Amino acid sequence: MKTRTARTLADNDLALYRLMLKIRLAEERIVALYPSDKIQSPVHLSVGQEAVAAGVCLALATDDHLHGTYRGHGVYIAKGGDLGRMFAELYGKDTGCARGRGGSMHLAAPEVGLVGCSAIVAGLIPVATGDALAAQMQGSPRVVCSFFGDGAVDEGVFYESVNFAVLKGLPIVYVCENNGYAIHSRVPDRHKQTDLFRLTEGLGLRGSRHDGNDARVVFKTMSRAVAAARRGKGPVLLEYMTNRWHEHVGPGTDFQEAYRHPKDRTRAAQNDPLRIMEAALKRRGAARLDAVAAEIGREIDAAVAFAESSPFPPVESLLAGLYAESR
Amino acid sequence: MKTKRLNYGQAIHAALAHAMEKDPAVFLMGIGVDDHKAVFGTTKGFVGRFGRKRVFDTPISEGAMTGIAVGAALGGMKPVHIHIRADFLYLAMDQLINNAAKWSAMSGGRASVPLVIRAVIGRSWGQGAQHSQSPQSLLMNVPGLKVAMPTTPADAQGLLLAAIEDPNPVVLLEHRLLYDIVGDVPDPPVAVPFGRAVVRRAGSDLTIVAGAHMAIESLKAAEFLAKHGVSAEIVDPVTLVPLDRAGILHSLAKTGRLLVVDSGWTTCGASAEIAALAAEQGFDSLTAPVRRLGMQPTVCPVSKPLEQAFYPSAKTIAAEAFSMLGRAFPDAPAPELTNAFKGPF
Numbered sequence: 001m002k003t004r005t006a007r008t009l010a011d012n013d014l015a016l017y018r019l020m021l022k023i024r025l026a027e028e029r030i031v032a033l034y035p036s037d038k039i040q041s042p043v044h045l046s047v048g049q050e051a052v053a054a055g056v057c058l059a060l061a062t063d064d065h066l067h068g069t070y071r072g073h074g075v076y077i078a079k080g081g082d083l084g085r086m087f088a089e090l091y092g093k094d095t096g097c098a099r100g101r102g103g104s105m106h107l108a109a110p111e112v113g114l115v116g117c118s119a120i121v122a123g124l125i126p127v128a129t130g131d132a133l134a135a136q137m138q139g140s141p142r143v144v145c146s147f148f149g150d151g152a153v154d155e156g157v158f159y160e161s162v163n164f165a166v167l168k169g170l171p172i173v174y175v176c177e178n179n180g181y182a183i184h185s186r187v188p189d190r191h192k193q194t195d196l197f198r199l200t201e202g203l204g205l206r207g208s209r210h211d212g213n214d215a216r217v218v219f220k221t222m223s224r225a226v227a228a229a230r231r232g233k234g235p236v237l238l239e240y241m242t243n244r245w246h247e248h249v250g251p252g253t254d255f256q257e258a259y260r261h262p263k264d265r266t267r268a269a270q271n272d273p274l275r276i277m278e279a280a281l282k283r284r285g286a287a288r289l290d291a292v293a294a295e296i297g298r299e300i301d302a303a304v305a306f307a308e309s310s311p312f313p314p315v316e317s318l319l320a321g322l323y324a325e326s327r
Numbered sequence: 328m329k330t331k332r333l334n335y336g337q338a339i340h341a342a343l344a345h346a347m348e349k350d351p352a353v354f355l356m357g358i359g360v361d362d363h364k365a366v367f368g369t370t371k372g373f374v375g376r377f378g379r380k381r382v383f384d385t386p387i388s389e390g391a392m393t394g395i396a397v398g399a400a401l402g403g404m405k406p407v408h409i410h411i412r413a414d415f416l417y418l419a420m421d422q423l424i425n426n427a428a429k430w431s432a433m434s435g436g437r438a439s440v441p442l443v444i445r446a447v448i449g450r451s452w453g454q455g456a457q458h459s460q461s462p463q464s465l466l467m468n469v470p471g472l473k474v475a476m477p478t479t480p481a482d483a484q485g486l487l488l489a490a491i492e493d494p495n496p497v498v499l500l501e502h503r504l505l506y507d508i509v510g511d512v513p514d515p516p517v518a519v520p521f522g523r524a525v526v527r528r529a530g531s532d533l534t535i536v537a538g539a540h541m542a543i544e545s546l547k548a549a550e551f552l553a554k555h556g557v558s559a560e561i562v563d564p565v566t567l568v569p570l571d572r573a574g575i576l577h578s579l580a581k582t583g584r585l586l587v588v589d590s591g592w593t594t595c596g597a598s599a600e601i602a603a604l605a606a607e608q609g610f611d612s613l614t615a616p617v618r619r620l621g622m623q624p625t626v627c628p629v630s631k632p633l634e635q636a637f638y639p640s641a642k643t644i645a646a647e648a649f650s651m652l653g654r655a656f657p658d659a660p661a662p663e664l665t666n667a668f669k670g671p672f
Contacts, residue, residue: 067398098435099436100435102433102434102435106434108434108435108437110437115438116401116430116433116438123394123421123426124398124426125391126390126392126422129391129394129395130394130396130397130402131398132398132402133398133402134399134401135402137354137399137404144402157390157422160392161388161395163386163388164395167386321435323431323439325494326492
């Protein structure tokens with residue numbers, strides 16, 4: 001089991017900041033590139049939600065698994081996926097993390113524990129649960145994180161999966177990233193009980209709600225849940241409250257649209273996870289953050305250059321890989 | 328090779344036991360796998376033999392449980408998910424189609440889903456609209472799944488073993504009326520490769536392509552046809568994905584006539600696919616139009632006379648064959664449906 005070496009608190013905060021900034025700058029680059037039409041893949045951006053991905057993934061060991069969603073750039077980056085292969089995947093290139101077959105919605109980096117991402121809401125909740133069953137059956141120390149949005153709790157498989165995980169005491173942490181909207185539909189328009197973390201109480205799943213804009217809070221609460229799951233204490237549900245800055249899909253913002261709460265824009269600005277962490281780091285007199293941004297900028301430049309210079313998959317490979325070869 | 332005489336269910340039992348002894352990653356899950364009925368005896372004694380961790384009942388949550396099987400497969404296990412009625416698979420289609428079938432290609436070959444699903448087509452008598460369906464054509468329509476319909480005990484044992492060894496998702500459809508069939512099976516069990524049609528009976532006047540229970544009915548029809556001067560060749564595809572196209576075309580080239588009989592509906596069905604194969608690649612061999620038989624285009628009724636009219640049988644298969652050859656149905660007692668089924672399930 002690869003575990004991270006012990007970090008000081010300041011190091012840890014800097015690591016969270018670095019991950020969040022990487023997500024932010026990578027997605028800002030996607031927005032900048034999008035009009036060129038080089039990225040012909042629908043993008044679901046997670047700007048404003050970086051603290052959840054960063055805090056959750058930093059609390060997991062590399063060998064711990066995460067199953068994500070179509071809004072997956074954040075967890076891909078935070079789990080340690082290669083940035084060049086992510087951009088190449090967005091470009092549909094053969095060097096992409098799914099060889100151009102998946103695109104933005106189906107990022108995968110199994111080498112660092114990102115098993116996959118799905119474009120079906122709640123589609124991977126049972127899959128993550130089964131992965132945790134495998135871990136339990138194998139006596140593996142790995143913990144599985146099922147990462148999904150607030151729309152996923154509308155689906156039946158969420159409850160079916162939770163029931164099974166609780167029944168078997170599986171090593172899984174259910175993370176609900178609540179950005180307030182399932183596409184354009186608000187939580188109160190879909191649920192009488194808007195405390196989503198309480199929805200599974202009757203099934204015996206303990207839940208709690210936390211600030212999803214402060215990466216330190218996410219990291220701390222997630223770390224506790226992961227440690228408990230690893231000790232065999234069974235699953236928990238963590239609900240993190242955050243804000244979606246962009247439209248559901250695409251590079252634009254849509255704060256002006258009627259479905260949005262009029263205060264969304266100010267709420268987003270006042271709860272920018274990067275500003276929150278920056279302020280904390282500056283109070284502590286941490287390293288020069290400009291240098292971090294410059295370094296990440298260079299990494300993104302290199303990733304985009306890699307994507308642009310990579311070849312498309314050969315047309316002859318269209319039918320390849322539908323079935324795995326016998327081992 | 329040493330052989331043993333087993334019925335269909337016993338052959339499945341032997342294959343599962345063999346696979347589970349050989350590979351600790353293989354496990355069984357499904358509604359009732361650990362109860363006293365043991366899915367028609369196919370999992371009998373396994374809880375005691377392999378433990379509750381590897382043989383467990385599930386909540387009645389086909390959607391999530393299929394996803395859980397997919398996840399366990401991705402996590403390094405080899406689940407065999409068992410459904411006592413194939414109709415329940417419709418509850419699992421999201422996970423089957425959107426995840427199991429797609430994972431290998433969608434991930435650029437990063438991972439695959441070594442999942443086996445056993446599902447029993449419940450036709451016996453009176454099982455009605457939702458306990459008798461044959462979903463093979465729906466499954467064939469989805470690239471990424473493999474689909475097998477074993478007919479004999481040897482098929483059932485060999486294909487199940489091959490399915491468990493396969494790194495891809497495989498659905499095995501077991502017809503309820505085949506459970507009483509007895510036959511010789513290899514002992515110890517050996518895997519039978521997918522994609523090889525079996526000529527169940529050689530003939531020269533027409534080819535009848537029929538699988539599973541329809542192969543059994545077609546064999547009876549062929550016997551009757553033979554008594555009245557018609558030589559039918561029965562080709563059983565055994566696996567529908569992959570389909571042994573060459574095997575079917577080879578028989579067609581020999582006989583020039585093709586009748587396809589399927590246990591499902593004909594519209595966009597397995598029979599339509601095989602008829603299209605003949606039209607596209609076997610047209611020069613055809614000396615008569617292709618004909619098809621399948622379930623009537625309505626829901627399965629319970630009332631006995633209606634139910635009998637709903638399904639193809641040896642009699643209707645024989646009648647179709649005579650008609651294709653421009654012959655009148657002989658004045659002789661037609662073969663009856665083989666059905667030792669006594670109920671209730």
